[in-house]
Amino acid sequence: MSLNDTPRGERWHIAVFGRRNAGKSSVINALGGQETSIVSPVSGTTTDPVYQPMELLPVGPVVLIDTAGLDDFGDLGQLRIHKTLRILNKADLALLVVDAACGAGEFEQELLRTIAAREIPVIVILNKMDLLAAAQGDQEGTRSEAARVEALLGRKPIPVSAAAGHGINELKTAIATALPRGEDRFRIVGDLLSPGDLAVLVVPIDKAAPKGRLILPQQQTIRDIMECDAVAVVTKEQELGHTLASLRRKPKLVITDSQAFLKAQADTPKDVPLTSFSILFARYKGDLPRLVRGVRAISGLRDGDRVLIAEACTHHRQSDDIATVKIPRWLREKTGRRLQIEHASGSEFPPGLEQYSLIIHCGACILNRRAMLHRMEEAANAGVPIVNYGVFIAYVQGIFPRAIEMFPSAMLAWEDEPGFG
Amino acid sequence: MSLNDTPRGERWHIAVFGRRNAGKSSVINALGGQETSIVSPVSGTTTDPVYQPMELLPVGPVVLIDTAGLDDFGDLGQLRIHKTLRILNKADLALLVVDAACGAGEFEQELLRTIAAREIPVIVILNKMDLLAAAQGDQEGTRSEAARVEALLGRKPIPVSAAAGHGINELKTAIATALPRGEDRFRIVGDLLSPGDLAVLVVPIDKAAPKGRLILPQQQTIRDIMECDAVAVVTKEQELGHTLASLRRKPKLVITDSQAFLKAQADTPKDVPLTSFSILFARYKGDLPRLVRGVRAISGLRDGDRVLIAEACTHHRQSDDIATVKIPRWLREKTGRRLQIEHASGSEFPPGLEQYSLIIHCGACILNRRAMLHRMEEAANAGVPIVNYGVFIAYVQGIFPRAIEMFPSAMLAWEDEPGFG
Numbered sequence: 001m002s003l004n005d006t007p008r009g010e011r012w013h014i015a016v017f018g019r020r021n022a023g024k025s026s027v028i029n030a031l032g033g034q035e036t037s038i039v040s041p042v043s044g045t046t047t048d049p050v051y052q053p054m055e056l057l058p059v060g061p062v063v064l065i066d067t068a069g070l071d072d073f074g075d076l077g078q079l080r081i082h083k084t085l086r087i088l089n090k091a092d093l094a095l096l097v098v099d100a101a102c103g104a105g106e107f108e109q110e111l112l113r114t115i116a117a118r119e120i121p122v123i124v125i126l127n128k129m130d131l132l133a134a135a136q137g138d139q140e141g142t143r144s145e146a147a148r149v150e151a152l153l154g155r156k157p158i159p160v161s162a163a164a165g166h167g168i169n170e171l172k173t174a175i176a177t178a179l180p181r182g183e184d185r186f187r188i189v190g191d192l193l194s195p196g197d198l199a200v201l202v203v204p205i206d207k208a209a210p211k212g213r214l215i216l217p218q219q220q221t222i223r224d225i226m227e228c229d230a231v232a233v234v235t236k237e238q239e240l241g242h243t244l245a246s247l248r249r250k251p252k253l254v255i256t257d258s259q260a261f262l263k264a265q266a267d268t269p270k271d272v273p274l275t276s277f278s279i280l281f282a283r284y285k286g287d288l289p290r291l292v293r294g295v296r297a298i299s300g301l302r303d304g305d306r307v308l309i310a311e312a313c314t315h316h317r318q319s320d321d322i323a324t325v326k327i328p329r330w331l332r333e334k335t336g337r338r339l340q341i342e343h344a345s346g347s348e349f350p351p352g353l354e355q356y357s358l359i360i361h362c363g364a365c366i367l368n369r370r371a372m373l374h375r376m377e378e379a380a381n382a383g384v385p386i387v388n389y390g391v392f393i394a395y396v397q398g399i400f401p402r403a404i405e406m407f408p409s410a411m412l413a414w415e416d417e418p419g420f421g
Numbered sequence: 422m423s424l425n426d427t428p429r430g431e432r433w434h435i436a437v438f439g440r441r442n443a444g445k446s447s448v449i450n451a452l453g454g455q456e457t458s459i460v461s462p463v464s465g466t467t468t469d470p471v472y473q474p475m476e477l478l479p480v481g482p483v484v485l486i487d488t489a490g491l492d493d494f495g496d497l498g499q500l501r502i503h504k505t506l507r508i509l510n511k512a513d514l515a516l517l518v519v520d521a522a523c524g525a526g527e528f529e530q531e532l533l534r535t536i537a538a539r540e541i542p543v544i545v546i547l548n549k550m551d552l553l554a555a556a557q558g559d560q561e562g563t564r565s566e567a568a569r570v571e572a573l574l575g576r577k578p579i580p581v582s583a584a585a586g587h588g589i590n591e592l593k594t595a596i597a598t599a600l601p602r603g604e605d606r607f608r609i610v611g612d613l614l615s616p617g618d619l620a621v622l623v624v625p626i627d628k629a630a631p632k633g634r635l636i637l638p639q640q641q642t643i644r645d646i647m648e649c650d651a652v653a654v655v656t657k658e659q660e661l662g663h664t665l666a667s668l669r670r671k672p673k674l675v676i677t678d679s680q681a682f683l684k685a686q687a688d689t690p691k692d693v694p695l696t697s698f699s700i701l702f703a704r705y706k707g708d709l710p711r712l713v714r715g716v717r718a719i720s721g722l723r724d725g726d727r728v729l730i731a732e733a734c735t736h737h738r739q740s741d742d743i744a745t746v747k748i749p750r751w752l753r754e755k756t757g758r759r760l761q762i763e764h765a766s767g768s769e770f771p772p773g774l775e776q777y778s779l780i781i782h783c784g785a786c787i788l789n790r791r792a793m794l795h796r797m798e799e800a801a802n803a804g805v806p807i808v809n810y811g812v813f814i815a816y817v818q819g820i821f822p823r824a825i826e827m828f829p830s831a832m833l834a835w836e837d838e839p840g841f842g
Binding site for chain 1: 431481482616617619624626632633634635637640641643644645646647648650651652653654655656657659660663664666667668669670
């Protein structure tokens with residue numbers, strides 16, 4: 001169940017690079033073939049990367065991204081190189097596959113420099129070690145090839161034979177080591193809590209909630225609270241006052257669904273920090289101060305300004321109503337301006353970003369934090385303020401500034417002059 | 422998301438009966454085609470029922486079961502009749518589709534008697550009303566046909582045209598009315614709580630838990646607590662003592678994962694009821710006193726006795742290790758006997774049930790309560806005690822009798838002489 005249940009944005013993104021025929025797909029299959037199960041890959045054209053979600057022990061849910069093989073930066077079409085390298089915008093880890101029989105060269109050096117410039121951890125894999133050993137008839141040559149690659153690339157390669165399954169466990173361990181540890185990982189709320197703290201969650205149960213279950217952000221928040229040894233007190237909004245009175249200690253914070261914010265605000269003592277799931281998830285997925293500055297830009301909009309509503313998915317959109325009806329209406333109500341509202345969806349912003357006065361971005365459930373930060377950076381480079389649905393809706397519902405008071409840098413952004421992010 | 426997330430055992434089961442060509446599949450498609458989304462049906466052979474999960478508003482997640490058409494009890498093979506009628510073992514509601522142009526007869530009368538004997542609510546649907554109206558050229562004939570069917574079957578039929586989409590909203594309302602209401606529904610824990618009560622949940626976070634999420638029974642329990650306006654206090658086992666000390670009021674009960682039972686027992690005051698998720702779910706899905714009697718039968722097992730380990734699914738078994746390794750080992754350790762342990766899986770018990778001395782049944786996540794109760798009844802008819810994994814494991818982990826003390830009828834069963842259920 002967990003395989004299909006984990007949204008892509010919650011998986012580690014591991015991008016696999018290498019020359020054609022270096023064995024990128026074989027490495028991916030070898031990683032997927034043992035203790036893990038493989039979901040059919042999303043098929044792509046030859047030049048499009050293929051996303052392979054899997055449960056990779058001991059790491060957990062990941063998505064391996066099989067990029068198009070690049071032989072030489074000079075030889076190939078710029079489009080293909082561009083498509084391959086832009087995977088780095090979302091990669092948490094890069095694997096560079098080198099064919100042991102062919103060795104490494106300037107191509108691999110250049111690729112490593114590009115990856116290092118993005119501050120992405122990388123693992124060099126020396127694949128097809130079995131073929132090399134067979135060709136050379138001894139182990140000596142394979143050891144010296146590993147040493148040559150290490151000298152050239154400045155990193156100790158992991159020797160594997162994807163076809164024979166050798167070295168795959170060592171590779172898994174290296175992957176687990178290279179990914180950010182639990183304590184380094186960006187958290188939903190765990191960084192705000194100490195062991196034993198009480199966190200009160202206000203969870204309205206309405207007809208939209210799935211029968212007999214909790215929605216994902218509520219689950220993720222409870223789980224994050226458990227992982228830092230704190231206590232989650234879960235209540236409906238009507239019971240909040242009664243619940244707070246039942247606690248012997250003051251809770252560290254109250255987190256409410258945005259739709260219950262006004263009731264939660266009325267019942268939560270002023271000295272208890274109060275925020276919303278949507279604010280926490282905006283922070284978890286992006287740069288909260290920048291999103292708050294995006295909200296501030298709304299009041300500066302003028303007649304004729306162009307606003308881009310951008311969604312990360314192109315298919316199965318469930319939020320047409322939000323993007324095409326509700327947000328435009330709220331914008332009109334808040335600003336009183338005649339705005340030109342445009343829509344875009346997909347993994348890239350449309351060209352000409354600088355012509356917009358504001359970008360309103362979806363919640364980015366299919367993007368990881370790194371990809372969302374990259375998009376925010378693109379907006380900043382074009383000089384366009386950006387806000388996401390969660391922060392925008394929180395603003396429209398009138399829950400600013402209390403919902404961000406616990407985040408000093410977001411409060412500074414709120415108190416700034418309206419302007420660009 | 423909720424469509425694929427809802428396990429089949431948590432959906433209302435609605436069985437659709439009728440003669441061949443009465444339009445059973447069209448009725449199902451019409452129900453699925455409007456506000457709902459349809460998942461591809463599980464394909465079956467002509468005589469096997471087809472399960473169509475869908476989100477049926479205003480009811481929620483259901484599975485519609487398209488049975489093979491039966492024209493006449495006498496005309497058809499007994500196997501086909503048997504296969505169709507045994508769907509009644511799990512149906513929460515039956516729909517009987519009558520072709521308005523052909524009318525109803527003894528066949529429908531007989532079917533209704535069979536359904537009524539099982540105390541299953543039923544809705545009679547008069548389909549193809551548009552064809553009847555077109556043939557007769559007026560509305561008069563259609564009204565009198567409905568009256569004729571009502572007189573014959575003793576139930577007011579709902580006139581629909583599945584092909585034209587007429588009457589489908591009325592049918593949905595009738596379905597929502599006929600299914601047990603929220604307050605009549607069997608609950609996980611909500612029947613034990615009053616509004617404002619505190620329920621403490623002890624949730625170990627181990628490596629087996631899905632990354633960043635809660636497992637389904639924990640989610641379902643929290644949701645059920647919310648639905649009765651109580652408060653869920655969620656904590657890891659190490660924090661339980663501290664958490665209880667943080668509450669100003671005594672919790673109504675503590676629910677723990679079985680693996681943390683001994684720690685929870687040590688930290689929970691004697692006057693606070695303590696049970697486990699597995700006991701609550703055994704009660705939710707079946708007859709707890711009978712399962713407790715099944716546990717009691719373990720001590721009466723003798724050398725050479727045959728024990729059946731029965732699982733409801735035939736594919737994607739994730740619990741081979743439980744069924745084939747752990748449970749046999751625990752049985753050996755508890756009894757010291759040489760037992761003949763056999764395995765069965767699928768929707769039917771194997772023939773010759775009476776030769777077994779004990780049945781150990783899986784947690785039945787794909788079965789609804791009605792289906793599980795039916796299987797327990799079959800075991801009782803064969804004179805064989807039955808226990809499920811949850812109660813069996815709770816027993817093996819030494820958490821009896823405290824985990825069932827809050828259920829008087831289960832305690833009576835525990836204090837009974839060991840014997841048959």
